[in-house]
Amino acid sequence: MKELLLFLSCVLCVSADALHSDIGITGCSDSDGEDMYGLDGEEVWYADFNKQTGVEPLPDFADSIDFPGHYESAAANQQVCKQNLQTLRKMMKDYPLEHVAPSAVMIYTRDEVEFGQKNTLICHVTGFFPAPVNVSWTKNEQKVTESSINVPYPNKDGTFTQISRLQFTPQLGDMYSCTVKHLALTQPLTKIYDVQASGQSDPGVGPAAFCGVGLTVGLLGVAAGTFFLIKGNECS
Template identity: 85%
Template structure:
């Protein structure tokens, strides 16, 4: 091995850094009328305290080994008492500072599964980039309010804002139009996103895979070209 190649190899080894394999998070929050305690792993909720049902909720998919926190709800209740005492003390010291309000930076509506008319599906309203939490999400079908939706507890983003996801079970039918409206302290009027079942059903299902294959082929050809270039340059330098 030539000296310059050895130095290049050693330089690359010295530049390697260890990446974080997993990130977990625990959140305790409270207000005068509400509270939150949540545990997460790698951007997903593992458990949260439901103070209305008075139990710990584990919103984990059925295909993973369940992770539980024995005594988690009792701990959450105790943490809320400490949080409210701290809230009183901080409120006195911070009363002259105006609260920060960041409106949602993005609201998206989409389906969980590929649309098939007459088949049960889930509409998802994804709201992110807001502060403080939470947001309120309401749904309509053909202009009429619908109930039965669910929403997760606020999940923190790395920039200090929050994300929440609301879900609505529905059966796609031609002509139906759904909407999700997002309300937040920083908004003067709700942010509304529309989902048109007919427009979604008429989209060409082959466009997505074809575009993906086209991009993959282009990236592959660029990789071959780059490899050939460096091989030729390496032979010239030998």
């Protein structure tokens, strides 16, 4: 199904000791909408129109930024955006909508894997147009619904990036997958994460290897000392 999306964005670059860029986006389609603010490639705030609230997706250790009244403003802008969309649709009815399939789909963990410890699986999708993509998850071939996905973030080439996250507890033998659907794909793209192949190695391997290297270096030192001691006695 073809959808026409209207995106309005502005980028402001400010030079201080380093170059920074912030971006604001308002977008809409017949069935979805987006209003977000970003700084240096990171989402700082976005409107969740399903939950009717603003979201600050930065981690807890980052400084919180208040956006009072922004959700109400974002909701009002959606009405304007959809009116403009109807006008543009009439003007561009014979203009074909470009479809670009995702250029990369990656699956990885947020933290180093420790069996039995809570972690986050990340499905990173980039290089697609138009937005959004649909991302679904499975665990051991069973559908999982407790995932989240951020709003589309624009790349410099005009395509988009989206990241889906799944909270999980790694257990030996479990297998996870994220499947991506997009208008430009003839069939979904699926990436697999195998806990057995990705878990920690035997904890004894590191110390054993370290001790082995230390012993080898020590023996070489003894041999070198003996050699120079004999040479010194010969010279005297």
